[in-house]
Amino acid sequence: MAHMRKQIRDAVITACTGLTTTGTKVFNHRAYPLASNKLPGLCIYSQDETTAYQSITPPRSVLRTLNIVIELYVKAATGYDNTIDQIALEVETALTDDVTLGGLAKDTRIIGFNSEVSADGEQPACIGIMQVQITYSVAENDPETAI
Numbered sequence: 001m002a003h004m005r006k007q008i009r010d011a012v013i014t015a016c017t018g019l020t021t022t023g024t025k026v027f028n029h030r031a032y033p034l035a036s037n038k039l040p041g042l043c044i045y046s047q048d049e050t051t052a053y054q055s056i057t058p059p060r061s062v063l064r065t066l067n068i069v070i071e072l073y074v075k076a077a078t079g080y081d082n083t084i085d086q087i088a089l090e091v092e093t094a095l096t097d098d099v100t101l102g103g104l105a106k107d108t109r110i111i112g113f114n115s116e117v118s119a120d121g122e123q124p125a126c127i128g129i130m131q132v133q134i135t136y137s138v139a140e141n142d143p144e145t146a147i
Helices: 004-016 080-096
Strands: 041-053 061-075 107-118 125-139 142-146
Touching (some): 004 041, 004 061, 004 080, 004 125, 061 080, 080 107, 080 125
Antiparallel strands (some): 041 061, 061 125, 125 142
């Protein structure tokens, strides 16, 4: 098994793989920029997490709130905002089809979006940054299993 963070991140990646616009161009890293042949594409990664203890008797149950970032990448001379919006539509639909991510999570919420454009290079590159908040619960002595 793996930590619930990894299981949830993998479930988000699975949910976002095979979308009409991005297809299989879904990556679980943020260290390297995507090459042109991998666009339009998505990068999905964990950002941070908070915890709240829900009981006082060990092993305590812990409610965790995980923030996942989904970066949407497009490179085009025109229409990049429309393409970013189309990808966002597909991602939002995929994530809200099952807010429990197959029983791993209590809830999945899209809590923010912003976009940026870089005019460097031969074509503008646009990135949409979607912030997703996922709530899940584990026992403190078993962070691999959802409760």
